[in-house]
Amino acid sequence: MTDLRIELPGLQLKNPIMPASGCFGFGREYSNFYDLSKLGAIIMKAATGTKRYGNNTPRVAETSSGMLNAIGLQNPGVEKIIASEVPFLSNFDTSIIANIAGSSIEEYVAVAAAFNEAPQVAALELNISCPNVKEGGIQFGTDPLMAAEVTAMVKRVSDLPVYVKLSPNVSNIVEMAKAVEKAGADGLSMINTLTGMQINLKSRKPLLANKTGGLSGQAIKPVAIRMIHDVSQHVSIPIIGMGGVTSAEDVLEFLLAGASAVAVGTANFQNPFVCSELIDELPSILDKYGFSSVSDVIGKGVIV
Amino acid sequence: MTDLRIELPGLQLKNPIMPASGCFGFGREYSNFYDLSKLGAIIMKAATGTKRYGNNTPRVAETSSGMLNAIGLQNPGVEKIIASEVPFLSNFDTSIIANIAGSSIEEYVAVAAAFNEAPQVAALELNISCPNVKEGGIQFGTDPLMAAEVTAMVKRVSDLPVYVKLSPNVSNIVEMAKAVEKAGADGLSMINTLTGMQINLKSRKPLLANKTGGLSGQAIKPVAIRMIHDVSQHVSIPIIGMGGVTSAEDVLEFLLAGASAVAVGTANFQNPFVCSELIDELPSILDKYGFSSVSDVIGKGVIV
Amino acid sequence: MIKKVEMLISQRRIIALDTVELTLKNKYISQTARPGQFLHILVEGHSLRRPLSIASINKVAETITVLFKINGPGTKKLSEYKNGMYLDVLGPNGNGFQIEEHDNTILLIGGGIGVPPMYFLGKHLVEQGKKVISILGFQSAGHVFYEDEFEALGRTIIVTNDGSYGEKGFVTDALRLVEDFDCYYTCGPLPMLKAVTAKLNDCSGYISLEERMGCGVGACFACVIPTNDHFGYKKICKDGPVFHSKEVSL
Amino acid sequence: MIKKVEMLISQRRIIALDTVELTLKNKYISQTARPGQFLHILVEGHSLRRPLSIASINKVAETITVLFKINGPGTKKLSEYKNGMYLDVLGPNGNGFQIEEHDNTILLIGGGIGVPPMYFLGKHLVEQGKKVISILGFQSAGHVFYEDEFEALGRTIIVTNDGSYGEKGFVTDALRLVEDFDCYYTCGPLPMLKAVTAKLNDCSGYISLEERMGCGVGACFACVIPTNDHFGYKKICKDGPVFHSKEVSL
Numbered sequence A, B: 001m002t003d004l005r006i007e008l009p010g011l012q013l014k015n016p017i018m019p020a021s022g023c024f025g026f027g028r029e030y031s032n033f034y035d036l037s038k039l040g041a042i043i044m045k046a047a048t049g050t051k052r053y054g055n056n057t058p059r060v061a062e063t064s065s066g067m068l069n070a071i072g073l074q075n076p077g078v079e080k081i082i083a084s085e086v087p088f089l090s091n092f093d094t095s096i097i098a099n100i101a102g103s104s105i106e107e108y109v110a111v112a113a114a115f116n117e118a119p120q121v122a123a124l125e126l127n128i129s130c131p132n133v134k135e136g137g138i139q140f141g142t143d144p145l146m147a148a149e150v151t152a153m154v155k156r157v158s159d160l161p162v163y164v165k166l167s168p169n170v171s172n173i174v175e176m177a178k179a180v181e182k183a184g185a186d187g188l189s190m191i192n193t194l195t196g197m198q199i200n201l202k203s204r205k206p207l208l209a210n211k212t213g214g215l216s217g218q219a220i221k222p223v224a225i226r227m228i229h230d231v232s233q234h235v236s237i238p239i240i241g242m243g244g245v246t247s248a249e250d251v252l253e254f255l256l257a258g259a260s261a262v263a264v265g266t267a268n269f270q271n272p273f274v275c276s277e278l279i280d281e282l283p284s285i286l287d288k289y290g291f292s293s294v295s296d297v298i299g300k301g302v303i304v
Numbered sequence C, D: 001m002i003k004k005v006e007m008l009i010s011q012r013r014i015i016a017l018d019t020v021e022l023t024l025k026n027k028y029i030s031q032t033a034r035p036g037q038f039l040h041i042l043v044e045g046h047s048l049r050r051p052l053s054i055a056s057i058n059k060v061a062e063t064i065t066v067l068f069k070i071n072g073p074g075t076k077k078l079s080e081y082k083n084g085m086y087l088d089v090l091g092p093n094g095n096g097f098q099i100e101e102h103d104n105t106i107l108l109i110g111g112g113i114g115v116p117p118m119y120f121l122g123k124h125l126v127e128q129g130k131k132v133i134s135i136l137g138f139q140s141a142g143h144v145f146y147e148d149e150f151e152a153l154g155r156t157i158i159v160t161n162d163g164s165y166g167e168k169g170f171v172t173d174a175l176r177l178v179e180d181f182d183c184y185y186t187c188g189p190l191p192m193l194k195a196v197t198a199k200l201n202d203c204s205g206y207i208s209l210e211e212r213m214g215c216g217v218g219a220c221f222a223c224v225i226p227t228n229d230h231f232g233y234k235k236i237c238k239d240g241p242v243f244h245s246k247e248v249s250l
């Protein structure tokens, strides 16, 4: 039998598949489609210190093999998430990862600290790469010093392992990865969305109310694979890979590139069963390409 | 009648459509499909100081709505291009733009100087963004100081207007654009390809012999539109836009975003007639969206 | 509950200018869908599904009808699907129209591609013994569809923007032609909904909204609309697409 | 000259395991194509065209036949195209096989999806009155195709890797079964071409090569191969896909 298990800081995953932050809400809707206990883990939608409404609509646009989104971190705030959403998710036999965001280091720290009170949460994903909010978010994600600082501050207050989610909108992704590793990150999560825009020909204006949005989906997979491949050679912490994962072959490609687990975002919108199906298909794909376990694959495609 | 003409430094274009560098060779092959005199301009394949063989094969890979390439600047060298290719292209009633590349500032300068001896060439496109060569190329394109320096040095020796071709693989594209504008660039050309990778599941190795390649095609259009939109607000030199242009609607979207002309790359491989068809379709598309000339559209979609 | 189903296209008809009617076969959705709910349809080559209102169901034939206007590339592609092909569909999505027992005469106001859900609702209301009056707005004569179908339900007023058929003007111009209704239901473009809710401010009414969607099931927060208490929000895909006219802020 | 044409699929057959034969209708290509040339085929949903060798032409019926193995997503999709559908094709691309007047007995060596161009060539050679011997290698019995067609041209030796049909082994193992030929032509996977050219180093021969392509017409420099003078290069799509065995460096 193919062994799908993988062990990461704070996470004993039964398989390497998890929904990506923001693409699965807090799991309620998708729990109607299949049993979430099947998932390796679940990454929740971003939590901020207080409730946020987010950007105006339209918030999404379709692009070739992808989409743009500018949700703007809408969420009920960390307290409410701990009170109402985490308990629901803890009904399932899967690891809960909390994605945390903020406009200031203080906010990140406060959110991280709050999750210490939620024993059901197994790890934090530090979202320093959201391109869709005016303050914070991506600024932290493009400056290695700021990225290191927010990582270190969050590590100081948090009892949980911290996976830092990197932005692809940088000249040197390896530099960013090394900076947060040095600052104490337990793992990396990459990639977040590429900044993009679509202009509506009729209105002659950017289609999204926020003007720019984050590009996700299959279109960005080659960028994700390249960055994971490069970063995995220069850090010793594990990587949760994401960016366009749609098929079991994609999962294998991410693992070969050096990811230790894989998150699925946009593909959930096309196929709500996608994570469940990937988990079912993974053993035979591993087998087809001559692997007997997930851990066997990780980084095998990396050429130095 | 819809006026498709557009005037740019050194270029009096009969329409804003031109094939992008590297995707049209030196025009010979496509001249069998249609009369190249129809084109607004032609951007030739990159020229280096001496002949280059480029990278090993495979050099291209397909991706969702795009492709990766790592040609590695194969070309016969600037002298041979001036002797054999420019004369062929000057049979056509269209502007010739020479794309120049190098591994060192000296090489860029030498190539630029050589094109002074080719009166048929109307402008230079300074390729500081090729991700597929070991030296030079993208280094110049991700560091504003180096970009400014190579621009200034080339400007010093060249009698021709210089369009600097920017790389999208940067944290801050506006900074790059301003740096080369200040250094004397007459125009910008954007975007070059995003660095990407594909891993072959069977061989467990990057599919391209060069490992990484440049991602082009429709997949990257939202990134191009965003960068052109942002840059056009911060520079006063014109932009030749590119990245995924496939339809006349795309042309309009690039013009709205702030481009003054549009180059078409990858789409030539799907449809060798694409540039010719876009020129035919442009008047009715402009008309449909309420524009009577190309110059009327430029930057109309930019919201500050 | 929303399911992911394969639906056979059993009939495809062009019923007006750029307007296509698809009849789809599926037992589950035909038995469970309520007026106001929609299907979220995967179109080949497109990354996001397309939401389309259910225009009617036939429980016996186990079919669902949708109507759509060819708008952009996704609906263009969908219009090229042929009989015998299958669609990958999520449905039924959203909450349907709430129907108040005590309302007897009901005004339906549909504009353009907002007309289809009004038909499913109208049929349902008539089956429940209610009286239905319909005002349907279209761009021009060529765009008019389902006139006979609505006539069969009750009095029907057709309005065209250019006056090439029926009354000239907007659906709001035709409101003066009707009186004495207990409640209204409306679906159409946003400017129309704004005009209708403003003009019928004193009446009880329900509106069906459109917004660009990601997931279509309530997970991605793409399709929110602020509630009128200036405090909360609703998800159009999950809490809507139907809302009480006073509930949300257009 | 290469043209961009619409080709009607007039026949589609599965002729072996994962192997599809398409017969395509087009006057221009059927009248002008030479053995060794290929078609560059646009497949819906795919950004790069797929190169496929011409396996035969029928000038009277104005048809062209291609044969392909379902390999990745593009050929999978192509295998789902049905009779009556159209393909967007560039063709005929590349240079065909050069045929020397003075050669009388010709050995054809095809491996797998390298077999199709050998058939077009073989038919052409026989029409010119030459004698043809064919060695065709396949993975297993299930993959064998066109045996009768080749038999009709001359002596044919089938080799399968697993020995489930014909001789067991590689095409090079079957070379000992033939003698006295003036020239050989071969097409197949790179390891096979390397083995064949090494073994037949003393003979005059032509090889047909594969490489991942962008434009397919000679503009993008995707498909180059170094020439044996260690100095220059050739473009497989434009200068090839057929080369003299001594011309390029495999």
Ligand SMILES: Cc1cc2nc3c(=O)[nH]c(=O)nc-3n(C[C@H](O)[C@H](O)[C@H](O)COP(=O)(O)OP(=O)(O)OC[C@H]3O[C@@H](n4cnc5c(N)ncnc54)[C@H](O)[C@@H]3O)c2cc1C
Binding pocket: A061, A062, C038, C048, C049, C050, C051, C052, C053, C054, C066, C067, C068, C069, C070, C071, C072, C073, C074, C075, C076, C113, C114, C116, C117, C209, C210, C211, C212, C213, C241
């Ligand atoms: C709940 C609901 C019910 C609908 N019912 C119908 C119906 O019964 N008949 C009908 O013709 N149309 C209906 N629409 C509108 C229909 O979904 C759009 O016309 C269609 O999605 C446009 O797709 P496209 O590919 O043609 O356009 P494109 O502009 O190419 O679409 C690009 C993206 O924008 C989205 N989009 C574009 N226009 C709209 C819009 N008006 N509303 C929501 N998303 C949009 C698309 O879904 C897609 O994600 C409904 C919309 C919603 C939200």
Ligand SMILES: Cc1cc2nc3c(=O)[nH]c(=O)nc-3n(C[C@H](O)[C@H](O)[C@H](O)COP(=O)(O)OP(=O)(O)OC[C@H]3O[C@@H](n4cnc5c(N)ncnc54)[C@H](O)[C@@H]3O)c2cc1C
Binding pocket: B061, B062, D038, D048, D049, D050, D051, D052, D053, D054, D066, D067, D068, D069, D070, D071, D072, D073, D074, D075, D076, D113, D114, D116, D117, D209, D210, D211, D212, D213, D241
């Ligand atoms: C001149 C020439 C003639 C050919 N003739 C035939 C033929 O007659 N019958 C046949 O079955 N196959 C032939 N091939 C190989 C055929 O082109 C590939 O099998 C096919 O392109 C694979 O596409 P895919 O979508 O199945 O594979 P994928 O791996 O998904 O393809 C991805 C990309 O790689 C390219 N690619 C993958 N494998 C090859 C390959 N072996 N050679 C070139 N490009 C490749 C594809 O064209 C595409 O751009 C020929 C190739 C060349 C260059």
Ligand SMILES: Cc1cc2nc3c(=O)[nH]c(=O)nc-3n(C[C@H](O)[C@H](O)[C@H](O)COP(=O)(O)O)c2cc1C
Binding pocket: A020, A021, A022, A023, A045, A046, A069, A071, A073, A099, A127, A130, A165, A191, A192, A193, A215, A216, A217, A218, A220, A242, A243, A244, A245, A263, A264, A265, A266, A267, C214, C220
């Ligand atoms: C609608 C949407 C909302 C998202 N929200 C978040 C978020 O709240 N926090 C976060 O870290 N990433 C967010 N992302 C980014 C995804 O988690 C993921 O990194 C990215 O979409 C790439 O993966 P994909 O191509 O599989 O979608 C969001 C993406 C989408 C499409």
Ligand SMILES: Cc1cc2nc3c(=O)[nH]c(=O)nc-3n(C[C@H](O)[C@H](O)[C@H](O)COP(=O)(O)O)c2cc1C
Binding pocket: B020, B021, B022, B023, B045, B046, B069, B071, B073, B099, B127, B130, B165, B191, B192, B193, B215, B216, B217, B218, B220, B242, B243, B244, B245, B263, B264, B265, B266, B267, D214, D220
């Ligand atoms: C095969 C290939 C070769 C290219 N060669 C060059 C080159 O020599 N010089 C250059 O500046 N850009 C080169 N480019 C980049 C294109 O000119 C263009 O900037 C990029 O492909 C984006 O446009 P597109 O999406 O329309 O292809 C090349 C692109 C491709 C696909």
Ligand code: FES
Binding pocket: C212, C213, C214, C215, C216, C217, C218, C219, C220, C221, C222, C223, C224, C235, C236, C237, C238
């Ligand atoms: S479309 Fe995702 S929440 Fe409504």
Ligand code: FES
Binding pocket: D212, D213, D214, D215, D216, D217, D218, D219, D220, D221, D222, D223, D224, D235, D236, D237, D238
């Ligand atoms: S494929 Fe472009 S040169 Fe051969």
